[in-house]
Amino acid sequence: MLNQYAKMLKENQIKVTPQRLEILRYLDGHHTHPTVEDIYTALKTKNPSLSKTTVYNSLEILNKHKLIQTLTISGSESRYDIREDLHHHFLCETCGTIIDIDIACPNIKKIVKGGHQVYEVHGYFRGICKNCITKGRSKSGYQNIA
């Protein structure tokens, strides 16, 4: 019997390889929007011969088939997220954490004017997360100077 990850791959006509399975498993187990480095380092332990190129390749093909989502929210590194159900992202400007936001955006696609065909809607929010508010941390950067 196929495990769920192999099934995901087969359904998308992506060849099943141990590396791809491990990456999917990792993303499914770590909803922390990891970077390539995070994934690479973590899986390198189990499989020392793993190459970063393979991580890039795998993420690219998974992304193209929309099994995962690529985030370029903050900083220079891309971050990745398995696509269970579509959701949005909140970046805390204080602690840098990216938090999943579940909001139904009914009919938002129809609201986009101009006759464009919308395939994907991604809401991107910035602010201060609950945790940092509680701890009384303030926002970094220049925003408070004014």
Added chain:
Amino acid sequence: MLNQYAKMLKENQIKVTPQRLEILRYLDGHHTHPTVEDIYTALKTKNPSLSKTTVYNSLEILNKHKLIQTLTISGSESRYDIREDLHHHFLCETCGTIIDIDIACPNIKKIVKGGHQVYEVHGYFRGICKNCITKGRSKSGYQNIA
């Protein structure tokens, strides 16, 4: 009398320099989501001694003061947008153009659950723009294989 760009800078306690003024003026005159390269090349003509470092520095400080918005929508280069009124962005997957989308998102901030404090809402849409639909161009990538 101060020109509008000098005024914007002063109001944010950013020192007024010719380079910063030119960058603001450029962004205000070119709502095409230019890259650093675009800005640098354009302004280099007028001011041959301009350095790309200065463009980076200026954009960073303008961004921190929220006078401009940094977009990381597509590809590896950042793109920049002056903040007149807040709007959203649509990336055409066929021609790569980034199109401004004006949508009022009433109460969206309140919809974000979990007690986070939301400062910014940025909608990010992907699809095929009207122009490409008309011309019958199709989307690139693997998305159509499945």
Added chain:
DNA sequence: CTGGCTGCAAATCCTTTGCAAAGCC
């Protein structure tokens, strides 16, 4: 004078590419 700004060059960091070896149908 003093601190910040500029601009050149070098360094750094993320990502992509080239290619040979290995694996699978």
Added chain:
DNA sequence: GGCTTTGCAAAGGATTTGCAGCCAG
């Protein structure tokens, strides 16, 4: 066998850093 994937090394490209000179207050 032929085609895809892997993984190493090198290349590429965007951004950052170090630092000397410059400018404004």
